[in-house]
Amino acid sequence: MRKVDRKMFILKSVTTILGLVLGVFGLLFSQISCSSEELEKPNILLIMADDMGFSDLGCYGSEISTPNIDKLAYEGIRFTQFYNAARCCPTRASLLTGLYPHQTGMGGMVRSDLEKEGPYQGYLNSNCVTLAEVLKTANYKTYMSGKWHVGELPLNWPNQRGFDKYYGLISGAMNYFDISKSKRKGLKRVFVKGGELFDPPTEDFYVTDAFTDEALKFLNDHDKNPFFMYLAYNAPHWPLHAKPEDIEKQKGKYSKGWKDLREERYKKQIAMGLINPDWELSPQDPRAMDWEDVEDKERLDLKMAIYAAQIESMDQNIGRIIKKLQEMNQLDNTLIMFLSDNGGCAETGALGFDALGGWDGKLGTKDSYSSYGRSWSNASNTPFRLHKKRVHEGGIATPFIARYPKLINGNQITNQVGHIIDVMATVIGLFNAKYPTNYEGNEIIPLEGKSLLPIFEGIERDSHDTLFWEHQKNKAIRKGDWKLVSISDGTWELYNLKKDRTELNNLVNEYPELVQELILDYKLWAERCGVEL
Secondary structure, three states: OHHHHHHHHHHHHHHHHHHHHHHHHHHHHHHHHHHHHHHHOOEEEEEEEOOOOOOOOHHHOOOOOOHHHHHHHHOOEEEEEEEOOOOHHHHHHHHHHOOOHHHHOOOOOOOOOOOOOOOOOOOOOOOOOOHHHHHHOOOOEEEEEEOOOOOOOHHHOHHHOOOOEEEEEOOOOOOOOOHHHOOOOOOOOOEEEOOEEOOOOOOOOOHHHHHHHHHHHHHHOOOOOOEEEEEEOOOOOOOOOOOHHHHHOOOOOOOOOHHHHHHHHHHHHHHHOOOOOOOOOOOOOOOOOOHHHOOOHHHHHHHHHHHHHHHHHHHHHHHHHHHHHHHOOOHHHEEEEEEEOOOOOOOOOOOOOEEEOOOOOOOOOOOOEEOOHHHHHHHHOOOOOOOOOOOOHHHHEEEEEEEOOOOOOOOEEEEEEEEOOHHHHHHHHOOOOOOOOEEOOEEOOOOOOOOOHHHHOOOOOOOOOEEEEEEOOEEEEEEOOEEEEEOOOOOEEEEEOOOOOOOOOOOOOOOHHHHHHHHHHHHHHHHHHOOOO
C-alpha cells in the first residue's frame, strides 16, 4: 500500500511539474505570439499637403516633377473621386477624427479663445477622438510633424490629443525661412517642439526641410512598436517661399500662362484615365485675368515657378522619408496615404497679394510675403470649377494616394468615392481595433466614415448613401451621382457628376422634386450635426 502511495505521489509530482513547465512555455509562447502580432501591425504614415490643387502632381496631370509621390501612386492606388472639407481647419479635424467638422467643433476656422462652444467653437472638442488617441490604445507610438491648425491654446495642442511627440506649426501659415517675419495683421504664429513653445532658427532654416528633419529624428529613436506618423506639410500654402536652386529649375516654364497650362493638364488627365473625356474642361474663372492682359508676365511666371518649387521640395522631402523606411526595412509594412487639405487657393485676388517685397527682387525670399492668386489657382484645380473654401469640385476634390503592397496591388486607379471621414475607419479596420464609445470620461460621437480597405483590395464597397459639406455658408450634398451645391448666396445648383463632373450643366430647374429631396436630406444632416442653416 505504501509502495502504491509512493508511486501515486511520484506520478502526481511529475504531472504537476510537467504542468508547470507547459504553463511557463505556454506563457512564453503567448508573449512571443503577442510580440509577433505587434510587429505585424502595419505602421501608418499620413502625409498632407496644404492648399495644393487636384492637378498639381505629376501623377495627376502636372508638369511639376514629383517622382517620389508619383512612385507611391504607381506602386499603389490613386483615387479620382476623393473629397476633403474645402478648407484647412475643417479638413484636418475630419481627417483626424472620422467625423464631420461640425461634430468636432471645427465647422469654421480655428479660434484662440474658449468663450465659444459648439460646432463652430474653433478647436477640437472632447466628444471626438483623434487617430493618435485611438492608435495609442493599440500600442502604437504616435508622432506628428507639421501644421496642426485645429486648436491654438496649449490644452488643444497635439501632445494633448494623443501624440507622443510633436514638432511644428500650431497656426495656419508662416514665413518658411524665418517665423519672426510671419506676423501679418497682428496674427501671432505659434510654433511648438516637445510640447513647449519654440523659436526655430532664423538662418539656414526652411520649414519643409525642418518638418522632415524632425520626422526622421522620431523614426531614428523609434522602438519596435508600430508607429503612426502624421506629416502635415504647409507647402505649397502661401507665402511663396522656396530655395533659390529649386526656383531656378522652374523659371520660364509658366511664361505661356494659365490658360495653356489648364489645357495641357486636362489632356494629360484624360490620357492617364483620371477623368472622363466627356467631361468638358471648365471655362476660365471669370474673376481670373486673361493672360494677354497681364502687363508683367515674367513676374507671374515667377510666382507659379515658386509655387511649383514648393511642391518639388515637398516631394524631395517625402523621398527622404521613404528612404528611411527602406533602411528600417519597414517600407512595405507601412500604409502610406497622401492627400491635400483643399483645392488651390484663390482667396488673394486674380494675381495674388504682395504684402511686402513683391516686385523688388525679393520675391520667394524670406523678405517677401506673396501668393500666386486666383488665375494660377484655376490651373491648379484643373479640370474643375472654383477653389479652396468653395464646395464645388475645385474646392473639395483632392488627389488621394495609398500604398501598402501587402493589401494594394500597384498602379490602380479607382473611381469609387472616398472622403476624409473614411481615414479613421480605414486605419482601425487594418487590425480590427475598436472605436471607443467613451474616452477619458467623455461620450464619443459615433464614427461617420467607412473603411477604404475594400477599395484598396479592388472590391466594390458599400459606399456612403450621402456626403455633406458646409463651410462659411458654402453648402453641398452628394447622393449617388447627384450633387446639389450652393455658394454663400444660397442659390442651389444641381449636377449629375457621372455625366458632368466639371459642373457645367446646371439641372436645378429640370428636377425640382429631386432638388427638394436633397434639400431635405441636407437640412436633416445639418440639424444632426449642428450646422448653421
